[in-house]
Amino acid sequence: MHVRVDAARCQGHTLCAMIAPESFELDDVDGHAHPIHDEVPDQHQAAVREAAQSCPEQAITVMIDHLNQARVAHGSRAEDRQ
Amino acid sequence: MTTAPDSSDTSSPTFHFDRHTAEYRESFLDITHEMQSKCPIAWTDTYDGHWVAAGGQEVFDLARCPHVSNDHDVHNQRRGYKGISIPLMIESEGFRGGMLEMDDPEHRFYRSALNPYLSPAAVRRWEPFVDEIVRACIDDHIESGRIDFVDDLANVVPAVLTLAMLGVRLEKWTLYNEPAHASVYTAPNSPDSGRIRDLYMNMVVDLFTNLAEIRETPRPGIINALADLRIDGEPPADIELIGMLNLLIGGGFDTTTALTAHALEWLSEHPRERSRLSAERDTLINPATEEFLRYFTPAPGDARTVSDTIEMGGARLQEGERLWLSWAMANRDPGLFAEPDSVILDRKANRHFSFGLGVHRCIGSNVARTVFKSMVTAVMDRMPDYQCDAAGAVHYDTIGVIQGMRHLPATFTPGKRLGPGVEETVFRLQKICEEQELARPITERKDSAQIG
Numbered sequence: 391m392h393v394r395v396d397a398a399r400c401q402g403h404t405l406c407a408m409i410a411p412e413s414f415e416l417d418d419v420d421g422h423a424h425p426i427h428d429e430v431p432d433q434h435q436a437a438v439r440e441a442a443q444s445c446p447e448q449a450i451t452v453m454i455d456h457l458n459q460a461r462v463a464h465g466s467r468a469e470d471r472q
Numbered sequence: 473m474t475t476a477p478d479s480s481d482t483s484s485p486t487f488h489f490d491r492h493t494a495e496y497r498e499s500f501l502d503i504t505h506e507m508q509s510k511c512p513i514a515w516t517d518t519y520d521g522h523w524v525a526a527g528g529q530e531v532f533d534l535a536r537c538p539h540v541s542n543d544h545d546v547h548n549q550r551r552g553y554k555g556i557s558i559p560l561m562i563e564s565e566g567f568r569g570g571m572l573e574m575d576d577p578e579h580r581f582y583r584s585a586l587n588p589y590l591s592p593a594a595v596r597r598w599e600p601f602v603d604e605i606v607r608a609c610i611d612d613h614i615e616s617g618r619i620d621f622v623d624d625l626a627n628v629v630p631a632v633l634t635l636a637m638l639g640v641r642l643e644k645w646t647l648y649n650e651p652a653h654a655s656v657y658t659a660p661n662s663p664d665s666g667r668i669r670d671l672y673m674n675m676v677v678d679l680f681t682n683l684a685e686i687r688e689t690p691r692p693g694i695i696n697a698l699a700d701l702r703i704d705g706e707p708p709a710d711i712e713l714i715g716m717l718n719l720l721i722g723g724g725f726d727t728t729t730a731l732t733a734h735a736l737e738w739l740s741e742h743p744r745e746r747s748r749l750s751a752e753r754d755t756l757i758n759p760a761t762e763e764f765l766r767y768f769t770p771a772p773g774d775a776r777t778v779s780d781t782i783e784m785g786g787a788r789l790q791e792g793e794r795l796w797l798s799w800a801m802a803n804r805d806p807g808l809f810a811e812p813d814s815v816i817l818d819r820k821a822n823r824h825f826s827f828g829l830g831v832h833r834c835i836g837s838n839v840a841r842t843v844f845k846s847m848v849t850a851v852m853d854r855m856p857d858y859q860c861d862a863a864g865a866v867h868y869d870t871i872g873v874i875q876g877m878r879h880l881p882a883t884f885t886p887g888k889r890l891g892p893g894v895e896e897t898v899f900r901l902q903k904i905c906e907e908q909e910l911a912r913p914i915t916e917r918k919d920s921a922q923i924g
Contacts, residue, residue, distance in 0.1 A: 401833040404592055408758050418593040418914050421838065443821035446829055
């Protein structure tokens with residue numbers, strides 16, 4: 391599982407880092423969020439999903455790897471917004 | 473609800489909506505349910521006519537839409553937009569409410585100057601300071617078994633912390649406290665309104681005095697950041713800086729008080745949930761804080777002005793029309809929140825609207841959460857059996873501006889004092905602020921306050 395924070399949408403609500411502190415870090419100066427890991431470890435995936443659902447700006451995209459591959463194979467967008 | 477033609481050619485839903493009446497407070501649930509099921513966006517004729525967005529999706533889309541403006545154009549130099557209040561308050565004619573009544577890029581200059589004082593990392597440094605003033609508030613009453621959670625706790629802590637962050641001397645909190653709250657709950661036709669206006673003016677004069685002093689002899693804090701602010705190389709007019717400071721005081725004082733009072737009242741009425749929150753606080757205090765924010769929505773909405781045509785679900789919003797974004801109603805949308813009218817302390821996926829959405833997201837949200845958690849945790853620790861006195865609780869008559877409380881008396885089993893009271897503590901914290909330069913931005917000072 392990969393996770394991305396859209397910097398243009400994130401407004402620093404901080405809920406993601408509150409819910410999934412192992413997976414999101416906040417900028418010291420403006421509080422905007424960044425994913426910590428490229429690949430989300432299995433034990434943190436549920437929290438990352440919940441963080442994505444809790445984002446007031448809907449700025450977090452969770453990409454499920456096997457879905458990605460299937461979509462690439464079918465020529466569609468390699469993303470799964472949750 | 474009826475469907476009637478408005479100024480545009482299409483027929484738009486209309487709904488009689490007046491959030492400033494006492495009836496709105498009493499009928500909030502019915503009005504919310506009716507609007508969400510029949511007209512999540514509707515036109516109302518009240519206050520010279522404006523749109524009301526009540527549905528979660530509508531509020532989400534409009535708050536983040538490039539065709540809505542926060543601008544308050546007091547000198548009619550642009551398009552004459554009226555900012556974030558409906559109706560325009562008399563005090564705010566000719567007076568702009570800081571960056572919340574600005575669009576980008578102007579808003580961005582202020583925001584960037586203030587972020588390093590109010591980011592999560594910046595606010596975390598203040599936690600020992602907050603815990604200390606909370607302790608002092610409780611110690612003034614712990615031996616008596618009686619406290620007013622509004623007057624003796626939830627009014628004091630946000631006021632003292634806000635002044636510390638601004639760089640204003642802490643003992644002045646009483647000068648700021650009453651006008652900051654009373655200007656919200658006092659109706660313009662109240663016999664007390666003259667006195668409140670005078671108190672408000674004293675506060676504004678003190679802000680001007682602080683600004684002038686800090687320009688002369690800089691000292692750390694948000695006022696210093698505003699004194700140094702340049703927009704395209706030019707300092708903003710003093711009246712704009714005072715407007716920004718008023719916004720920080722309005723945002724910093726009454727809203728956090730409102731949230732805390734409502735949560736403490738609810739926890740008194742739900743003792744099992746209170747015990748659970750106390751026992752499981754390590755995992756529950758964060759989601760519970762967000763749930764109280766959602767459920768009570770202390771700042772129930774903001775106005776905007778439509779700056780270009782927007783088509784939305786049968787409604788056609790046109791340039792110059794006013795718009796009310798109801799965070800409070802969006803927070804009860806059953807499409808976004810299961811059982812929206814219940815408090816569920818461990819609610820998941822709580823993407824609430826209580827700090828607003830988009831670039832104007834409440835810049836003080838981290839302060840509000842920190843202060844709220846410190847106060848509620850201390851009350852659960854030191855007054856675990858408290859009971860609010862329902863007969864003595866005073867809610868604001870109307871919730872058009874802030875859903876607040878004026879008084880919330882409670883009784884509890886008396887306990888032991890841990891240290892000095894508010895007066896002595898404020899004096900000591902002032903010295904600590906100066907010695908440790910706590911009000912510096914996170915870019916200059918990383919360490920937490922050392923209270924000792």
